[in-house]
Amino acid sequence: MHYLLWVALVGLLAESCSGERPHPHPHPHPHPHPPHPTHHPHPPHPTHHPHPPRPCKSPPELQGSLTVTASNADYYLFGKYIYDAIGQRIRFGDFGQYKNESFHDDVLLLYKEGVMYKINEKNQTCSKKELTDTFHPMEIPANATLLGQVVLGSFSGPGEGLLVNSWMGEAPANDAKYFLTFTEFGCLPISSIYHSPQAGWIVTSFFNIIVGIKDPSPLTPPPFCKNATMESGDNGNFFSAFL
Numbered sequence: 001m002h003y004l005l006w007v008a009l010v011g012l013l014a015e016s017c018s019g020e021r022p023h024p025h026p027h028p029h030p031h032p033h034p035p036h037p038t039h040h041p042h043p044p045h046p047t048h049h050p051h052p053p054r055p056c057k058s059p060p061e062l063q064g065s066l067t068v069t070a071s072n073a074d075y076y077l078f079g080k081y082i083y084d085a086i087g088q089r090i091r092f093g094d095f096g097q098y099k100n101e102s103f104h105d106d107v108l109l110l111y112k113e114g115v116m117y118k119i120n121e122k123n124q125t126c127s128k129k130e131l132t133d134t135f136h137p138m139e140i141p142a143n144a145t146l147l148g149q150v151v152l153g154s155f156s157g158p159g160e161g162l163l164v165n166s167w168m169g170e171a172p173a174n175d176a177k178y179f180l181t182f183t184e185f186g187c188l189p190i191s192s193i194y195h196s197p198q199a200g201w202i203v204t205s206f207f208n209i210i211v212g213i214k215d216p217s218p219l220t221p222p223p224f225c226k227n228a229t230m231e232s233g234d235n236g237n238f239f240s241a242f243l
Contacts, residue, residue, distance in 0.1 A: 053149055053165040055140035056187035060085035062138070064209035072200030074099050082218055088112050088135040089219040108221060111135035117221055117228070126225035138189065140182060144169040149184065164190055174198065186211070 061084055068077040079094030088111035095104045108117040109131060116131040144167040153161035163184040170177050176196035182189055188211075192204040213219075221228075 053146055053184060055142050055144055055167070056182065057137055057139040058085075058182070058187050058189065059211045060137075061213045062188075062209060062211060063213055064206060066204055066206045068096075068202060068204050070200060070202050082213060082216075083138060084213060084216070084219055085135075085137045087219065091218045108219070109133075110221075115230075117225055119222065119225065121222070124224045126221070126228050127231055128225070128228040129231050140165075140167050140180060140187070141169055144180070147179070152190070162190075171196075 063080070063082045065078070065080050068079070069075065075096070075098050077094050077096035079092055079096075081093075082089075082091040084090070090109045091107070092109075093104075093106045095102065097103070106119040106121065108119060110116070111131060111133070114131050116129045118127045118129075120126065147166040147168055149163065149165050151161040152164055155161045164181050165184055166179065166181045168177070168179045174196045176194060176199075178195075179193040180189070181191045188209050189206045191206065192202075194202045194204070
């Protein structure tokens with residue numbers, strides 16, 4: 001059941017996107033602080049924006065934390081991730097509860113090598129599987145529909161609000177729908193709501209995001225994984241990463 005985390009992330013990582021992906025459109029007049037209320041008494045509306053929000057792609061290197069909850073299961077998860085779009089690598093460690101049972105996972109996905117590692121630092125062991133998924137960058141799909149631009153918090157005073165864009169779309173491969181909220185400046189993920197007949201509703205919230213990677217070493221398999229042999233049987237992918 002731990003695959004629910006990756007179901008949510010698949011929705012976020014633009015499983016339904018195809019074709020050329022536009023880059024973030026910079027604001028023509030960036031401002032270091034939220035506008036003073038005398039200048040913008042109300043949050044800007046997309047229809048009044050000199051350049052309406054466009055689908056965007058997050059920075060290629062990110063790390064941060066997230067929470068995941070699922071509506072059709074007694075499931076809660078807190079995790080930390082390191083995301084490297086340049087090297088197509090993702091490291092994810094989490095802990096949570098499913099049906100009152102605690103779990104912990106540590107997974108390294110290396111897309112260029114086509115390998116997935118499940119790592120146990122405590123026991124100094126690791127399992128290795130072939131990774132069959134294609135890497136998708138963290139982005140708003142080009143075919144997503146803009147729902148609106150809003151302020152989280154308030155623009156009544158400096159530092160009190162965050163300007164974000166909300167989008168919706170479909171992932172036909174999984175008969176799924178998604179609702180994504182990303183920041184207007186920086187194209188950073190704030191939340192993801194994902195629904196499919198298989199998984200139900202999954203809500204993911206992102207926080208403590210850092211642009212860049214402070215320590216890239218977790219994106220390299222630890223020494224004790226060097227002699228790990230490829231396991232036979234089912235191949236690894238997003239959905240099997242936490243089974």
